Amino acid sequence: MAAGPGKVATAGFADAGGGADPATQVDLAVVGGGIAGLAAAWRARRAGLTVRLLESAPQVGGKIRSERVDGFLIEHGPHTFLGSATPLWQLLAELGISGHAVQAQPPSWRFVHRGGRTRRLPTGPWSALTGDWLSARAKLRALAEPWVPAASRPDEDLASFVARRFGREVADGLVAPFVTGVYAGDAAAIGARDAFPTLWQLERDHGGVLRGALARRRASRGSAPASASPPKRRGLYSLRDGMATLPLALADQLGPGVVRTGVAVASLTRAAGGWTLGLRDVASEGSPTQTLHARAVVLATPAEQAAELLQGTSLDARTRLSRARSCAMALVHLGGPETPGQPRGFGALVPRGEDVRALGMLLPSSLFPGRAPDGHQSYALFFGGAQDPAAAQLDDATLVQQAQESVRRVFGQGALAEVTFSRVVRWPAAIAQYEVGHRARMQAACEALLADAPGLFLAGSYVDGVSMSDAARSGAAAAEAATAFRSTL
């Protein structure tokens, strides 16, 4: 059962089988009902466009899915969003559900299991320099960063960028686990500019990261506060009944006339005054049963499916999209009775090469209320990713056993004495990998579409950032571009 404000948007493809659909022509068709597609449909509706959103799964949300099982509230995908995630806060406010947001309860400790030891990560640059995380030599090297000559290159990987500016120990000990946590990726393949453009820009604009950060801080202190600026929120948040509350509320308020689930877009062809989409009712396998005509289309599927739909439309955009990579992941949820030795905090990361197979784990019941029944605790462990794809393919029983072992190795035997609940969730294409050159390729794909396929726009977590908030922002931006395009016709 999906958690959220009621079950919505399950209106399937009512006309499958050949019945006449009274609305086969719309201003905008949105393909994909993840947060990017829903944000696009929401923004376009508010701008006055007629919209149809088509989602192949039986429910909206894409990677965002929450489930209550045996008293545990589990997330299939994202668990948290940041206080600074403006696009999400804006959607929550517009939907009237800001009150569902819950802030993570302290402590916010993050742990790293490295060299067979579990230690708390520094909470910022100061604690990194004063604590025992780095050797004295590494601290001196990191402090010398302002004097390292600038040599920014757009094609530098993140591990090399950080090692060049701050030293190898900071790259391996602090940044590599962080990249595992965000991208399930490999810092030696992820691009510095692609994944952390702000950091890269600091060197580019100011000659160094620390210099740049100080300059920005001074500039922001000097500028007068905008009276209408929204309150600054800090820390991490979730939604009381699970992250799925947001996509379900979007679909609910857009209504079944706009959102169709269980309908896959099988083809996309140029037609007079727009685009023709071939639709397939997922329940009745077979060739497309109906078409929809749209003046503009937002493709809000993962990159792989967008590339497929572009067949015969823009070879240039298609070729670039085909180079986008994502990694497979399996999530293992574990629950059991509370113990005196159970950990508290955000969770733990495990760099590769340790005696623990999990990439990392979150502590949902420590972070948010209502995630486990009274007297119980819960864990969410991540397996697979770019560096250990085989782990995502292990069978359920092996994954659950590896998960228990991982918890006990990282937090000790007393952390989870007994497992009374387990659940495995799999994502064959979990997280977009912002490899070196990814952003430039996606930018070029968007530009190729403008030239080759006017009226087609891309949105999703592979376009302009990997988080839910980034995906929502890309959806809103695509809707704005589509609205502007519509007004030129």
Ligand SMILES: Cc1cc2nc3c(=O)[nH]c(=O)nc-3n(C[C@H](O)[C@H](O)[C@H](O)COP(=O)(O)OP(=O)(O)OC[C@H]3O[C@@H](n4cnc5c(N)ncnc54)[C@H](O)[C@@H]3O)c2cc1C
């Ligand atoms: C395990 C995991 C943990 C994560 N943790 C976090 C986190 O804590 N915080 C955070 O901010 N982000 C997190 N993320 C990332 C975030 O969830 C995603 O980046 C974001 O939800 C992606 O949204 P999207 O709309 O771009 O794509 P998706 O959610 O993938 O949606 C795309 C939709 O398109 C549909 N579709 C595909 N092809 C077609 C077709 N031909 N016709 C119709 N529909 C189609 C799919 O069914 C899908 O529903 C996590 C992701 C995963 C997998």
